Amino acid sequence: MQNEPLAYKMRPKRIDDIAGQKHILGPDTPLYKMIEKGHVPSMLLYGPPGVGKTSIANAISGSSKIPFFALNATHAGKKDIEQVVMDARMSGKVILFLDEIHRFNKLQQDTLLPHVENGSIVLIGATTENPFHDVNPAIRSRCGEILQLERLTEQDVLQLLKKALADEERGLGRLAIHATDEQLERIANAANGDARKALTLLESVYYASDEIDGTTRLNDNAIETLAKRIGVFGDKGGSNFYNLLSALQKSVRGSDVNAALYYLAHLLESGDLIAVCRRLLVMAYEDVGLANPAVGAHVQAATEAAVKLGLPEARIPLAAVVVEMCLSDKSNSAYQALDAAIHAIHEGKTGNIPNHLKDAHYAGAKELGHVGYHYPHDTPIGTFGGWVKQQYLPDELEGIEFYKPVIAGEEKRMAAIYEKLKSFKS
Incomplete structure (x- = not known):
């Protein structure tokens, strides 16, 4: 069909046509060799949108010559699964590509999985969510391969664009198009590793450009304008979003300002301001902590300001x-x-609270032996405030140390006080 999108028409027909993903489907990989010999195992394909999950499934079918069926777990019902099962019985074996497999319900699962087990259906599931978090264990156990796909490199996307321009059968090769290397590089860069977006952008730019003397010359302004509309890397609420949050925190922990700002930019473009603010508050206490206690208050103020301001102004305090x-x-x-301390409690390292620490604000406390507490504020010690030597931990835990100070920033001063007080106890 002439009106099919370019991204659809350019889907690979064989595994040799797949862009990128050489770590799992390169000529020297076990999976490539199995497929070339006609053996296709059930598998899960995990990765962000546009990295080629559907294309890989189609290419595997083309290389193996096994009949191919595609369903979406969100919309497919029991009858759809039963139809695939019937076709499998007729053909001997079929490949079922099940998109959004993390949404597979129990009724669908019960209908399909026995046929995956007996080998009549090869299941290729695709998901943008972490399969170890979101895919049913019963499905995971029947898929021998869990393959994490990588976002395409700019060079991978560039090669795909050039192939689309040259392909006369499925691409734009039958058309007279002039595109500079610089223009193709800008399209590849804007797609951010998403093959579908790259091909869609190329096609859109073609139709938005003028024809001069029988040749369509790609328009720089069209590239710039349309590139802004294709979206960014980041799926709000999905696994990729949480990967971005993780990358932000680890970049801050590693003191890499540029990386941290890069991931913050991606997160803010996804639009989930509240989730970003919550993570920043956690980081203030988890990673900066006692070394700079003022940071917690600074982040609290900044996140409150960000929520009041909303995007795009929220980016400034953040x-x-x-x-x-x-x-x-x-x-x-x-x-x-x-x-x-929590780990110690779970291991059973507990004991009775010393009597002098128990509540004594009631008549009869003295008769129960809840006496002997010394009020530290009554015993000043230098500029520190008040301190008195007395036992606070249960007898069974006396002498245990959970806190191990880090000699950094403000905590360096706290660590010195901690060690001094320890010496008073001995």
């Missing part, structure tokens, strides 16, 4: 605190100490 956290002294000692 950028400031991201840079501040990147370049701040850092410590995770406080929450690590708490986690150590």
Whole structure:
């Protein structure tokens, strides 16, 4: 059909035609060799939109010569699955490509999985969500291969664009088109590793450009204008979004300002301002912590301001605190100490609260032995405030240390106080 989108027409027919993904389908990989010999295992394809999940499934079918059926788990019903099962019985074996497999319900699963087990249906599931979080374990256990697809490199996309311009049967090769290398590079760069977006943008730019002397010359202004409309890398609420949050936090923890701002930009473009603000607050206490306690208040103020301002102005206070956290002294000692205490409790390291620490604000407390507490504020010690030597941990845990100070920033001063107080106890 002439009106089919270019991205659809350019889908690979064999695995040798697949753009990128050489780490799983290169000529030297086990999967490539299996498919070339006609053996196709059930598998899960995991990756962001536009990296070629549907294309790979089609190409595997083309290389293996096994009949191919495609369904979407969101819309497919029991009857759709039963129809595929009937076709499998007639053909001996079929490939079922099931998009959005993380949405597969139990009724669909019960209908399909016995036939996956007996080998009459080869299941190729596709998902943008982490299969270990969102795909039913029963499905995962029947898919021998869980393949994480990588976003295409700019060079991969560039080669695909040139192939589309040259292909006379499925691409634009029958048309007189003039495109400079620089223009194709800009289209590849704008697509951000998404093959579908790259081909769609190329096709749109072609139709938005003028024909001069029988040749359509791609228009620079059309590229610039249309590139802004194709969206960015990041699916709000999906696995990719959480990967971006993770990358932001790890970049801040690693004090890489440029990387942190890059991931912040992607996250803000996704539009989920609240999730970004929540993660920044966590980071202030998890990664900066006691080394710079003021950062927590700064991030709280910045995130409150961001929510009140809304996007795009929200980016201004958030950028400031991201840079501040990147370049701040850092410590995770406080929450690590708490986690150590929680772990000790789970291991059964508990004991009775010392009597002098128990509540004594009621008649009869003295008769129960809840006496002997010394009020530290009554015993000043230098400029520190009040301190008195007395036991606080249960007898069974006396002497245990959960807190291990990090000698960084403001915590360096706190660590010195901690060690001094330890010496008073001995």
